[in-house]
Amino acid sequence: MALVVQKYGGTSVGTVEKIRNVARRVAKTFDDGNDVVVIVSAMAGETNRLVALADEMCEFPSEREYDVLVSTGEQVTIALLSMCLQSMGYNAKSYLGSQIPVMTDSAHSRARIKSIDDKKVREDLKNGTIIIVAGFQGIDDDGNVTTLGRGGSDTSAVAVAAALKADVCEIYTDVDGVYTTDPRMVPEARKIEKISYEEMLEMASLGAKVLQIRSVEFAKKYNVVVHVRSTFNDKPGTLVMKEDQEMETVLVSGIAYNKDEAKISIFGVPDQPGIAAQIFSPLSEANITVDMIIQNVSQDGKTDMTFTVLKTDCKKALKIVEDVMGKIGASGVKSNENISKISIIGVGMRSHSGIAQTMFETLAKEGINIEMISTSEIKVSCIIDAKYTELAVRVLHEAFGLDKAAVEDEG
């Protein structure tokens, strides 16, 4: 007998009929002899409906009240799922974040979980009760309702699994696992059987939106095995877990792409100490996250600097940089929203050389110019012209042997 934590996202519980489907899946897991704790999101569309109400009410809704509002979405789902299981003859009981309680800090709409009390849930499990927990929500020390931010139900699930020392945390979603790349772009993309936390973090932050980043950080911290799988079939999905030797033999686990960034270049920047701070401090103060930064070698005491920000921040960033330009005596600023970031990810890179080289050569062979490069221990990212995104992903996917055919050949 195992303790299984299952999380169902908004599309999995989007209608009463879909909630019935989830209930059958939960019941089967229970009938198989497991203790079951279920975390659910709001029914698809519900959170958007609530956010629209807030937007209609006023321009800048208070974050405290915003959390009171949007947390009702999950509350509706836990009640309906519990009712359904009860009508099927099972003991089921719903829990709000405040009832467990899931204690968080007070950062409304992006709260972090501090602790989860497992006492009441354990007691109920002992009595053969299936536990249904509202994802995405908690309370702070003063009893205020908090929410964890969009996608926070994944984090709720992993945190509950960690608190209960569950054997596995199954994240049910509308895809059946983590793929070597976006299957809509590359039909040959394969489902990954096992992926390390580190790789998953890179995949997630680079645009493979299967799991919320913070849930992976949480899983890594508490060593929770996360099983990403489909609500709509019984096939095994992808295990996100601690790195093992088998993973290291794979050079590249996946190819990610991200079209959400824009590039800003500053020309003729005086190459002197403190100049970078003068440029990036005001951006940081304006809450603009800078991703990649590149500084050219200096010529005649002048250099060029290029960095990327989210497209949505580009105009704001440009304005700030233009203000700074005069002060530091730079000669010009240019932005380009027409870029794409392509990344290869794999823990195997740590012990294998020449992987970046293969990436550069593969792109060069297709005539794709690399505009920026950044690397970490387990990934290499290149900024290219956006129009080559699909081509780049496809050729890299093939070059690193990730295609279905390639694997079958190896087998």
Next chain:
Amino acid sequence: MALVVQKYGGTSVGTVEKIRNVARRVAKTFDDGNDVVVIVSAMAGETNRLVALADEMCEFPSEREYDVLVSTGEQVTIALLSMCLQSMGYNAKSYLGSQIPVMTDSAHSRARIKSIDDKKVREDLKNGTIIIVAGFQGIDDDGNVTTLGRGGSDTSAVAVAAALKADVCEIYTDVDGVYTTDPRMVPEARKIEKISYEEMLEMASLGAKVLQIRSVEFAKKYNVVVHVRSTFNDKPGTLVMKEDQEMETVLVSGIAYNKDEAKISIFGVPDQPGIAAQIFSPLSEANITVDMIIQNVSQDGKTDMTFTVLKTDCKKALKIVEDVMGKIGASGVKSNENISKISIIGVGMRSHSGIAQTMFETLAKEGINIEMISTSEIKVSCIIDAKYTELAVRVLHEAFGLDKAAVEDEG
């Protein structure tokens, strides 16, 4: 400076625009120098939407989970109203039933308030904060969400007013007070300026659905002055308060009617001890509420018995009575759903005689036959043929001088 508790019902907060209107009214009360605590219902239609979800999910939803589900309605409203007040520059803070806390018993979907902690609210009021409380909801000793039943927000408001020893509890609704009778039926109906708790209880239970009965019981118990008034204008409404001498000078305060009952007659009942218990115990066990009961004088050791039940219970009651009939040796049973109950209500009856007489004569003059009569200290009710309902209400309204014209004459 006074402490004012205001309650706004579902139609008053039915849209974002209407919530804005409520916010303006709340703000004005605050600007006038009052401390303000606001209790709100779910937006009109929202509770029905949630109930429909539960009905779609299963036939007999668990009451615990039902409460978790429907209590989200009020939660949405408190968040939106607080946001709106904040955007207008006021300090406002929402409270869930569980956050105050409003402690109730564990009778889900019809819970009774046991106590309300005023500590946090008082603290916030001291800091100039407007308090927005979710009506209809509370928690029990185990932290389960409970609800007070339909219309429970009235009771929440009166209970909060009692706990805070508020100067007045204003119940805002879509009518502008309590009328001498249904104005849709009698255009001459007048708004009542002041009415005693006892009269209001009779009015409410007889079909004048302005205030939930339990809220009036609560107000009576804790001597809370309730001001029933309109959300959509500034006219004073009706004060529901302790009986005073002025009220006693009025013979009849109002005329109520109720078409929700049906009449069941049993013929040839052996007139012997214990027979009533044999008839009414099984009805009570089946949760059927019997309202009026009449037993004719006995002839040849046999009697007839007639009683009224809710129309919705009539078929079930008839089946039970038919079962009993054989056992007690009665000769026949008949039901009639085509009846109406007309009542005259007034604390003045206590000290004035001849009021029932006037009622009987007035109905007789119009050829309206009285089928059953029941009386209490402050009311007389008659069952008549349903088709005479409107006529009976009109002539009684006139006979007891309740018409607008009559009052103007007196003035």
